[in-house]
Amino acid sequence: MSAASPKPRPSVRVYRRRRIVVFSALAIVLALLTTGGFYTANALGAPIPAAAPQVTDPAPVVAAPQALALPGFGSYAVGAVGFDGLLAAGNEQDPVAIASITKVVTALVVLEEHPIATGQGGPEIAYTDADVAIYWDMIAQNGSVAPVQAGATLTLRESLEAMLLPSGNNYAISIANWAFGSVDGFLERARAWLDAHGLVNTRLADSSGLSLENVSTAAELVQLGEIALENPAVAEIVATQSVDVPELGTLKNGNKLLGTHGVDGIKTGTTDDAANLLFSADVPVGSSSVTVVGVLLGGATHAVLNDAIAALLDSVAPGFHEVAPLEANQTLAEYETPWGETARARTTGGASVVVWSDTPVDVEVHADPVTLADRGDEVGTAVVRAGSQEITVPLVLDASLTDPGAWWRLTNPGALDPARVAQSGSE
Template identity: 55%
Template sequence: MSNRPLTRKQVFRRRRITVFSALAVVLAAGVYLPTAAAADVPDAIAAVSAPAVPTTPAAVPDFPEFGRGAIGAVGWDAPLAAAGDQGRFPIASITKVVTALVVLDAKPLAAGESGPNLTFTDEDVETYDEELAQDGSIQPVRAGLVLSERQTLETMLIPSANNYAISLARWAFGSEDAYLAAARTWLDAHGLTDTVVVDASGLDPASVSTPANLVKLGMLALAEPTIAAVVATPSATEPGIGEFDNTNKLLGVDGVDGIKTGTTDEAGACLLFSTDVTVGSHTVTLVGAILGAPDHDVLNDAVLALLRSVTPGFQEVTLVTQGDEYASYATEWGEKADAVAAKTESVLTWSDTPVTAQVSVEPVEDASRGADVGSVVFTVGTQTVTVPLELDATIDAPDFWWRVAHPPWSR
């Protein structure tokens, strides 16, 4: 090795290299470090778990072999189940439910109100005689008898008096023909296009409906407080008439609280019925109709068997429990958290109604515990239930040293 001293030129060159190298390092650090620290970091993309959904067994409604029928529940758009011919069929005195609804539409009564008075005349006595001659269901009347609108409704619906149905319709609309025109308008307005009434009492077999229409008619009746109260009344006493019993012998049995019987040779024994059942935290109002039974004893047994078979078909199902995991996050800098249900949600289902779930979550860079990161949407039949998803732990942003050690172009 040469020990000759460096020339001035060599020393100057080495010093210049050292200075410029140091300056380059300083400049690089001054540019790279803040750039690396400020550059975007990759979002954590959630790994979604396949959502579990509940399943329920199919209900098997126990309809009778005779006649035809349908059953539904308030809040459900269509009948839950039906059996037999679903076409139009005579409905006998169930027709009086239409009469009550149409009259109350024209002459409304508040809950518990008696309403205006009706003074019965010789024409009403003639109506009584005509119904008696046809072996129709009647209650006594005399010229000069005064009853309130509610009392007249009670006499029509509870003992099913044909003559009082005709008198009430005539009082409200001036004539039975005017009533029938109003009834057609009312039925069309409420979507009961398969229901035809040609009289106020239902004695005429041309007053017809379908089981599905009757289920809807029953729900409309229960929504009218005056009718709902009257059809649930076991017996009543009216001035000038006396005491009479409800023709519906199922009232109070297994919670049955209405609605209307009907009996003619053409229709057989018929019943439009309702009851409330408790399912978990829910109350379900069932409404059904069976037409064409051989007699009311057989019909009543069939109605009870149907109700007892339908009730277990309703279930309160837990869709999700607060804290259930639906997705997980893991960042490149080691942070981890899960997307979990923010609340517990349940739903009332009927039979084997299908349940599906769709999870939607957002990418996360950093977020606090409890932050909203998406949702899970359950579809249960025709209804949807949305449950928010939140983080079960905080995801912190990467620190300075991770950012420096992972250049922006490598992220």
Template identity: 45%
Template sequence: MPLTRAQIYRRRRVAVFGGLAAVLAVLLYLPTTLLAPVSAAEFRPVELPPITTAPAAPTFPAYGGGAIGAVGWDGVLATSGDTAPRSIASITKVVTALVVLDAHPLAVGETGPTIETTTADVALYDSYLARNGKVVSVRPGLQFTQREMLDLVLIESANNYAETLATWAFGSHQAYVDAATAWVAAHGLTQTTIVDSTGMSPDNRSSTADLVTLGKLALEHPVVAEIVATPTMQLHDIGRLDNTNGLLGMGGVDGIKTGTLDEAGACLLFAADLPVGGGTVTVVGAVLGAEDHDQLDTDVQALLASVTPGFQEVTLATDGEVVGSYASEWGDRSDLVVVGDHRTVVWSDAPVAATVDSREVHLAHAGSDAGALRVTVAGETTDITLRLADEIDDPGPWWRLTNPIALLF
């Protein structure tokens, strides 16, 4: 039966609108697929090898008390024996120097004001000599700079010049003691008591932990650090000054102060630069209560020898090390790699943990930053930059046109 005119018209309309719909579909499909954002590449981390170190085994002497720390490490790293405050003898003079310098600052190379000795200083000499204290000769009218006074106090451990310096700096010895007490409190040395500038009183007391902190403070001051590392020097009107620290220059020892008193025994606040990996670690320690300084020096050398292997250089990551990879749905792949070599020094068996914090990657050039390797050593975290080794490129029009589901859903 022939089609009616109405049927023909309807079929033509269907064909026309169907064609238009197809054209519209194509017009919508092409830009939608060609311009649609791609999904993020899948990230797959690799299992990182564990970083382990052996525990340290410092060999402390059996007597008195001892502690060690290191510049760059908080607090103390190891202690032994008596941890309560003990008499510290002439280690007290380190406080004297720092308190005086706090009130009358000096830089390395500066001499400071001139201090002239008087008959009162001669009386101090006689007083300390009568008490069997360490003294250096004096007479009225000698002129020493502040720096030279500090040399006498820290190198020769001269009690008479320690009191002369403290009195000059604060007007009276009691005013110095008050200033020292305030300084000690301000620096968190809660187990330290200072009653004079010399250490002659057994009531000058500190714990070995506080002394480690004091030693670090001494090394932080360039003038004090320079003086305590000086084994010998010549001084006008006096002659040769010899450092009381017999370990200077041995095994990296470069300070800090000896102390000797019947109630305290032989004492040493020391610092030593120890070779570790490609650098050095500055160890600060204190040992109190030895029978004499010969025994003390031998024991401190043994302690330092046992401490050295406790510091270990470990490799955290190496340049180009693969910590994971990205893979796109269209087949592009890139490793996530470490930028640069990264090492650190750890003490003992400090815990080391590493995790990969990767970023979401859609399209990216080779070398683009794509996250961080988060490394935690003994509670302190460092982020190491991670980059793409290769490009994650656009999949191109053919893949886009033939994978609409991956793009749109």
């Protein structure tokens, strides 16, 4: 009987098993490279599937409607610079005599022909006996006037101050004569200017507003007020309480609301039957402010008119509020690749908008499918909309999505199916 063969030592068995596993894996790879060359080439060169974003869509922000103290008389309209439409209105399309609000048109038409540089007085105007005669004619017609002296020379700015602050009808006529040769020449140019600005329902019969045939609508006067505030010279003059002109003395603004309730303009208008005011006001809102422009026509007196405008403005102001629907670094989409990598799409910055009353603020998220991308790559946008306001904020990745490598490609044949890849990329 032969002697039994010695049993292999445990360490030898472990070594042999490891060697079998390694060689088996190598055999598989060699088999793929040799006998499965077509599959291997396709797997290593096939496009990888895109990771579709899982989007977080923020809910719209909507405040409660703002209650307003509306006038119980006349025609009125209130708007705000940069905001669509009117915030409040009543009888806003009815043609109404606008009296000395006409002088705002006169100033703008003259300044289009003879602009004044910032900080300058503009061209000089020599006043004569003819201008003194105009002064006495306005007195005879019970029109408002500002003093004038034959032989005096005023800058255009000083002349406009005499026309707009104490509402000097005589200066409205004298300036029109100087700029266009006659009031008729002014009216021809004014009609073209009004048409060019879409103020088709505003009609003028003179440059001062003395005639009741100077008419407009409350809706168009709000547009006129916004245009006036875009002109630096006009905006500065109508916001002035008083000014000293050496040849004329102190000229005081007839707008008694100026400096109260945020009011910083624009122009009074008075007929025998009604008090009117085209007004502007600055309303602080968060870190910014809003310019409100409005008009109220048809007050029994200026005191009644001013009380109604003050109440209206005090009720309008709280209706503006700042909304911040997006924060910086806010996650709005998430990605996960089939091979296990993850990344998030974050906002590059925050966004805030000032809105009126119950105007909804909505965020629309656009995130693209991603295959390979580096950290910081832009992958979409978040669009904030509030009325006509629109703010676009880029979205960027907070981590890289890298190639899965050869091993994953070779061992995940189903994930690289061309039809599946095409469908993933189109989602």
